[in-house]
Amino acid sequence: MRRIERRDITVPNVLTVLRMLMALAAAFLLVSGNGQKAVAASLILVAMLLDYFDGWYARKFRQTTSLGAHLDPFADKVMITVLFIALVLELRSPWFTFFVCVILARELVITIYRWRVHERSGTLIPASPLGKIKTVVQCIVGGSLIFYIYLYPGMIPENHRMIFVAMLLTTFITVDSGLKYVLPSCSDGKKRSVIERLMQHVFGVGAREV
Numbered sequence: 001m002r003r004i005e006r007r008d009i010t011v012p013n014v015l016t017v018l019r020m021l022m023a024l025a026a027a028f029l030l031v032s033g034n035g036q037k038a039v040a041a042s043l044i045l046v047a048m049l050l051d052y053f054d055g056w057y058a059r060k061f062r063q064t065t066s067l068g069a070h071l072d073p074f075a076d077k078v079m080i081t082v083l084f085i086a087l088v089l090e091l092r093s094p095w096f097t098f099f100v101c102v103i104l105a106r107e108l109v110i111t112i113y114r115w116r117v118h119e120r121s122g123t124l125i126p127a128s129p130l131g132k133i134k135t136v137v138q139c140i141v142g143g144s145l146i147f148y149i150y151l152y153p154g155m156i157p158e159n160h161r162m163i164f165v166a167m168l169l170t171t172f173i174t175v176d177s178g179l180k181y182v183l184p185s186c187s188d189g190k191k192r193s194v195i196e197r198l199m200q201h202v203f204g205v206g207a208r209e210v
Helices: 011-032 037-060 067-092 094-121 129-151 160-180 194-203
Strands: none
Touching: 011 037, 011 067, 011 160, 037 067, 037 129, 067 094, 067 129, 094 160, 160 194
C-alpha cells in the first residue's frame, strides 16, 4: 500500500474517515450495554448522510483521489456491517439473520476479490452503477429500521411481512450486484449481473461500465 500523500488529505476523504469512525463508535455503544442505543443509531444515520455528501463534494469540487476510491467502499462496508448486525441483535429473527448473513458474506467476498485483483494487477475495480444502487437500498431499508426501532417510536415493528419483502429485495440486489464479477461475460465482452442482463434483453440497452 502506498504512502498517504498531502493531496490525499481532502474534505471527502476526511469525511469518509469520519463516518467510518462514527460507525465504529456506534458499534461500541451498542455492545457496551450502557443504554446509549439512541446515540448509536444517530451516529449511524449521520454517517449515512455523510456518505452522500462526501461523494457529492468530491464530484462537485473535483477532489476525487485514488485513496478515496479505496476508502469510500470500505467505509460503506463498515457502516453497513454495523447497521445490520445491530438490527440482528435487536430483532432476533432467524430469517432476518439469514438475510443479513448473505448480505455480509457478499460484501466480504467482493472486498477480498477486489483486493486480490488490485494486488495482482494494480487495477482498482470501481463501484458499478448497480453497486451504488445496492448501497442506497441497504441504507434506506436498514436506516429506516434503525430510526424506527431506536429513535421513533422506539419499538420493534409488528408488520414483519413488510420487513421480509424489503430485506428480500435488498438481499437480491446485494447478491446480484456481486454476481457481475463472477458470471461469464456477455457476447460483447462486458460483465453484467442478472438484473443488467434482463434489462438488456427486455429493453435492448447495455449496462454502462464505470
